[in-house]
Amino acid sequence: MNLPVDEMVAILSDAGEIIGAAPRSAMRRDNLRHSATGVLVRNPAGDIYVHRRTPVKDVYPSYYDFTAGGVVAAGEDPFHAVVRELDEELGIAGVELTRLPEGDYADENTTYHAYLYTCVWDGPVRHQPEEVEWGAWMSPAELVAKLDEWPFMPDTVGLLGPYVRSLTINEGWDSHAWIDGPWIHRAARRPEVRPRLLAEATLLPWLAPQLPLPVPVPEPTADGVRHLMLLGEPFTDGDEATGRALGTFLKALHAVDPSEAVAQGALDVETATAAKTLELNDFRTRIVPLLPPDKHPAAYELLDRVARVRTALIHCDFGPEHILVDNGRITGVIDWTDAVIGDPALDLCWILNGAPRAVAAGFVEVYAPTPELIDRAQDWARLSPWYGVHRGLRLDLPDDVENGLRAILNQL
The missing domain is CATH 3.90.1200.10 (Aminoglycoside phosphotransferase (APH), C-terminal lobe)
Incomplete structure (x- = not known):
């Protein structure tokens, strides 16, 4: 968030009503309930942009995050804050935003009502140096695996972790699968399963035109097969x-x-x-x-x-x-x-x-x-x-x- 330390922040009641304003420093010191934004950015392949916060952030310094967002200023329209934060933090502007369900989060460091969105971006990403020190695209499956390994923002995980996990599929004994954009990828869990996955890439394209209902039409990938969802x-x-x-x-x-x-x-x-x-x-x-x-x-x-x-x-x-x-x-x-x-x-x-x-x-x-x-x-x-x-x-x-x-x- 690029608000100065003493910029005024709208303060909320437990019912979500604006009850006043306070300097950002006081909001952090007293953990006052406020409004904040978060945008999950994906590319056309379905990857999610993940970044690491700088050590100077006033909450969760050096933690990883998979949304761009921040605090809503006093008197600021929440959607304007969404657009502003996405542009400031990652240099993404003029993109269509899809609204996700709003949420609430509270812990000993921060308490807020969240306005959440997702978007698809196929252009360059430009980090705001004061906010972001590293970033990369990850598939949903890769991100879910990193959630157990890296220190991620607990509020982002709490609010959007279930959504990210819903973008992956676990098919159990023979293979695992994940969603990337419009594609479902499948990879063998055991070596003996791989030939059967690859066989689908020849059998189903031949079979599909002979059947009266749609079936997947897979194509080979480096680790298995993929097909349109x-x-x-x-x-x-x-x-x-x-x-x-x-x-x-x-x-x-x-x-x-x-x-x-x-x-x-x-x-x-x-x-x-x-x-x-x-x-x-x-x-x-x-x-x-x-x-x-x-x-x-x-x-x-x-x-x-x-x-x-x-x-x-x-x-x-x-x-x-x-x-x-x-x-x-x-x-x-x-x-x-x-x-x-x-x-x-x-x-x-x-x-x-x-x-x-x-x-x-x-x-x-x-x-x-x-x-x-x-x-x-x-x-x-x-x-x-x-x-x-x-x-x-x-x-x-x-x-x-x-x-x-x-x-x-x-x-x-």
């Missing part, structure tokens, strides 16, 4: 029209040429069968012995039935978390890392056994699954708790094992 939230509810749209989608997916799909990057039958055989054998040797002996025959029969069919290209993890919806309209089907030549009944598992009844009815109307497909989809549903038990055994999570075994017995 598909808008929408994970599926939570729908109607028969939703089901018909999903039926049309899966019918088209399961009709593509399997041999061409393999040529484009899908896991082939032999590789997929070998991997599935290892997994099911582990189920046989580690999980079945934990079940009552009289349940063993039914358990072995279930494992045999799901191991046999490999006839179509399938998504392999087709469920509500991977179906995006916006205003009741399906906007995309995501997460194709496990796409494989396999049993189409696996893709039908959730929609026939877990989706809302109206969605399932619309799906059946269009897809028209055979009785055999319906039975195998139910088998895949029965197998679902086995994966929880398997994970619990590998990671020593006894509660997961106990709960999963109970679910297995209920479904056998």
Whole structure:
């Protein structure tokens, strides 16, 4: 903030009303409640500008920050203060500002009501020497990692930390992802996952024109792949029209040429069968012995039935978390890392056994699954708790094992 030490600052009540004014030095000395601004600056690639404050700042000297902002002067319009501070601190002017939710912050050093904004800037950054001694662009993922390593302004972290974290995605076991502008980047967490990520960059561009719903179209990057973001939230509810749209989608997916799909990057039958055989054998040797002996025959029969069919290209993890919806309209089907030549009944598992009844009815109307497909989809549903038990055994999570075994017995 470029206000002189004795410039008058508007002072606020706890209710946010202006109740007077005080010199900046008195506001700092007595930690009086005031108004302040903050602008989070991003470039067109989605990176965030991070800077380090100078040692002469009157609060949090030499701390890192990811907003440009400062104190609102007495009689100053808050938006004017936003524009002024952004120009003074980083040399950014004439940019469109997008308003973020206002907030309140208080600690032993500062107490204020915050006017918060974000903007996109693709020009040069000019530091005010008295305010900023270093700055650089960071991706949201890089910034989130630095929040745990560097001393950042606690007020900025408190007010906008959740927003910055929302710009990153953590996809767990196989890969992690983050958002940069309009792009979603994904990188493998383990070396064996990387080839599957790269396979998406050949499979999905070939597959997308054959499908009636949008899918990501990735391209390779130095550490994985990236694709333009598909808008929408994970599926939570729908109607028969939703089901018909999903039926049309899966019918088209399961009709593509399997041999061409393999040529484009899908896991082939032999590789997929070998991997599935290892997994099911582990189920046989580690999980079945934990079940009552009289349940063993039914358990072995279930494992045999799901191991046999490999006839179509399938998504392999087709469920509500991977179906995006916006205003009741399906906007995309995501997460194709496990796409494989396999049993189409696996893709039908959730929609026939877990989706809302109206969605399932619309799906059946269009897809028209055979009785055999319906039975195998139910088998895949029965197998679902086995994966929880398997994970619990590998990671020593006894509660997961106990709960999963109970679910297995209920479904056998």
